[in-house]
Amino acid sequence: MNELPSAEDDRRRIAVVETKDQGTTFVLTDALLNRGWTVLPVPRHKSVSVKDALLAAGFRYVARTTSAGLSIGYFEDKERSFSGAVLPGLCFSTSGTTGLPKLVPFDINQVNFIGSAVGEVLCYQADDIVLSPLPVGFDYGFYQAVLAARASSSLAFADAVTFPADFVSSAQRLRATVLPVTPALARRILAVLDSSEERLTDVRMVTSTGSDLPPGLVARLQTAMPNAQIVPMYGMTECKRISISTAASVRRFPGSCGLPLPGTQVEIVESSEAIAAPDGVGEIVVSGPHVTLGYLGSTEPTGGVLRTGDLGRMGSDGELYHLGRLSVDFVKFHDERVGLLDIERTIGEVLGHRSIRIVPRRATDGSVEGFDVEHESALESADVAAVERVVHSMFGSHVSRALRLHCVDSIALTENGKVVRE
Numbered sequence: 001m002n003e004l005p006s007a008e009d010d011r012r013r014i015a016v017v018e019t020k021d022q023g024t025t026f027v028l029t030d031a032l033l034n035r036g037w038t039v040l041p042v043p044r045h046k047s048v049s050v051k052d053a054l055l056a057a058g059f060r061y062v063a064r065t066t067s068a069g070l071s072i073g074y075f076e077d078k079e080r081s082f083s084g085a086v087l088p089g090l091c092f093s094t095s096g097t098t099g100l101p102k103l104v105p106f107d108i109n110q111v112n113f114i115g116s117a118v119g120e121v122l123c124y125q126a127d128d129i130v131l132s133p134l135p136v137g138f139d140y141g142f143y144q145a146v147l148a149a150r151a152s153s154s155l156a157f158a159d160a161v162t163f164p165a166d167f168v169s170s171a172q173r174l175r176a177t178v179l180p181v182t183p184a185l186a187r188r189i190l191a192v193l194d195s196s197e198e199r200l201t202d203v204r205m206v207t208s209t210g211s212d213l214p215p216g217l218v219a220r221l222q223t224a225m226p227n228a229q230i231v232p233m234y235g236m237t238e239c240k241r242i243s244i245s246t247a248a249s250v251r252r253f254p255g256s257c258g259l260p261l262p263g264t265q266v267e268i269v270e271s272s273e274a275i276a277a278p279d280g281v282g283e284i285v286v287s288g289p290h291v292t293l294g295y296l297g298s299t300e301p302t303g304g305v306l307r308t309g310d311l312g313r314m315g316s317d318g319e320l321y322h323l324g325r326l327s328v329d330f331v332k333f334h335d336e337r338v339g340l341l342d343i344e345r346t347i348g349e350v351l352g353h354r355s356i357r358i359v360p361r362r363a364t365d366g367s368v369e370g371f372d373v374e375h376e377s378a379l380e381s382a383d384v385a386a387v388e389r390v391v392h393s394m395f396g397s398h399v400s401r402a403l404r405l406h407c408v409d410s411i412a413l414t415e416n417g418k419v420v421r422e
Contacts, residue, residue, distance in 0.1 A: 013076050014038040014059065014091065014296075018047045018137075020069040022157040025136040026145045028072070033089050038105070040091040043137035043415045046101065047071075050093045053100040057297025077296075091296065092139045094237045095418070103296035104237050114240045114290050115146040117262045121244045122207065122231070124151035124178065131176035133160035133167055133185055138416040139240055140209060144180055153178070161413050164188040168200070175202040179225075182210035182417040186221060187355045191376075193224045200225045209233040209241075210418050212322070214345050215254040217353045232257055234322050238306050239291045242266060242284070243320045256319040264288040268314050269307075278316040281323065284308045328421055331360050333368045334398050340371075346394050347373060350386050355411045357419050361404070370402035378407050 015037045019025045025041050032039045042050050051073065055061070059075040066072075089108045093101040106114075124130065124147050132155065134141030148155040156174055160167035160181070168189060171179065179200075181189065186208060193199065203225040213232040221230050230250055234257035235241040243266070245258030260266045265287045268276035276282040286306045294301045311323040311330070324330060324341040331338055344358050354377060361370040373387075384405060392400035412420040 013062070013074060014040055014054070016047075016051065016054070016073040016075065017041045018071045018073075022132070022134075022136045022141065023155075024070070026142070028070075029090075029136070029142075032072075033108075038089055038091060040093065040103065041137040041142060042093065043135040046093060046137070046415075049101055050103070051075075053093065053103055054296070056100055057103060057295075059296075092137070092142070092237050095414075095416075102237075104292045105294070105296060106290075106292060110290050110292075111146070113263065114143065115150055117264075117290070118143065118241050118244070119147050119150050120262060121246075122147065122205070124148060124153045126152040128153040128177045128204075129174050130155045130178040130180070131167070131171050131174060132157050132180055133417060134180060134182075135415055139237055140180065140182075140235075140416075143240065160185045160188060161415060161417055165192050168192045168196075168198075171200055171203070172198075176200070177202055177204045178207070179203055179205075179228075180207045183208055183213050183217060184211065184355065184411070184413050184419050185417040186213075186217060187353065188413075190220055190224055191355070201227055203228045205229045205231060207231045207233055209235055210416070212341055212345060214348060214353065216349055218250060218254075220353055234258070234320060236286070236306065236308055236310075238302075238308075239264075239286055239288065241290075242286050242308075249319060253315070253317070253319045255321060256315075257322050258320065259318050260320065261288070261290075264290070266314065266320060268312060276313070279313055281311060281313045283326070284310045284312040284320070284322070331368045333360075333402070338368075338395070338399065343371065343391065343395065343399070346390055347387050350390050351375065351379070351383060357411050357421075359421075361402075370404060371399070373403055373405045374408045374411060375405065376408060376411055379405065 015032045017025055017028050029039045029041050054075050059077055062074040062076050064073045090111055091103050091105045093103055130144055130148050130153050132141055132144040136142045158167045158170040204227055206221055206228050218230045229247045232245045234243045241261050243258040243260050249256050249258050267285045268280060268282040269285045270276050270282040287304055291302055291304045291306045309327055310325050313321045324339050329341045340358050347356055357374045359372045360368045361372050363369045388400050414420055
């Protein structure tokens with residue numbers, strides 16, 4: 001690492017790290033942070049869009065270091081695109097579902113707060129073997145290294161997106177005790193275990209975030225990993241983690257994302273900007289010391305408050321329920337708002353929580369005229385009839401008639417283990 005350059009004193013430069021090896025990515029990120037750089041680790045599938053976002057934010061390309069499987073791009077903030085006097089130490093990129101990804105910075109105090117607060121709830125142990133299928137450029141993957149380091153746990157990486165059978169073999173060989181997954185990755189891992197009728201008995205904890213983890217999928221995970229605590233979580237790139245569930249919450253409050261992280265305040269804000277009563281539905285608004293300082297390319301600070309753009313509710317017990325992302329998971333159909341996640345959850349229950357994806361089918365004017373439902377294995381006619389019957393009952397005949405079911409070889413996932421949406 002001695003050949004890595006140091007950042008200039010004004011801290012207006014950023015290093016974009018992209019490697020094929022997740023462990024190398026984390027080591028390089030740490031080494032560059034220690035040399036005064038602001039660092040943005042990037043999953044391979046997002047490298048072009050992230051660099052475009054940096055240029056759009058007013059950064060200028062300076063130089064690049066490359067070798068086998070390694071690329072570090074250096075950019076300079078010529079336009080003073082960030083509101084702070086210096087750039088914070090670490091950045092992550094959002095998914096960029098509806099355009100260029102946003103670049104989300106954190107200072108080292110925020111990184112330490114997140115590691116401490118999440119570690120306090122999850123309690124990784126020194127004898128844990130954490131097997132991560134997540135890229136370090138995804139904040140969920142990056143913090144696996146942080147949590148493992150804090151607890152002196154062992155950490156290994158394996159690809160479950162492309163090679164789920166190899167991931168399961170690695171879990172068995174290493175006797176992994178902690179598996180951080182997304183719901184989509186969980187389904188792929190379960191498909192391998194179901195086909196082999198094997199169980200992962202060494203696993204003591206499975207964490208999940210990035211999408212809805214329905215109770216039926218929790219039950220399947222519990223069967224396949226009988227000694228594991230299943231931990232649904234909810235978070236945003238802009239503050240990393242918002243809530244974490246517990247074994248007691250999973251039993252008592254099915255579908256809950258758990259209680260807010262220590263030091264985190266969560267409010268449900270109605271369209272009128274009033275704070276919702278318990279079990280009232282509205283936008284999830286988060287405040288706390290871990291909320292990003294702002295965005296690169298924006299001079300407007302967040303003030304420590306994040307409007308998530310997600311719809312949710314909070315029970316009188318304080319448990320948080322995530323209902324979907326307003327800009328992605330809800331569409332207008334026949335003059336009413338339809339929740340795609342609601343349809344997906346309903347069909348998932350009918351089909352035993354196998355992998356599915358719902359894509360709105362649009363007319364030439366952009367309006368939604370129907371819904372394509374992709375699934376990975378052939379359906380019996382009875383399954384199709386059951387889907388149509390239940391969707392008709394829950395959402396009406398206009399929705400059930402608009403469904404088209406398609407069998408595909410594989411549901412498309414991003415490198416982060418999330419289903420590729422529209």
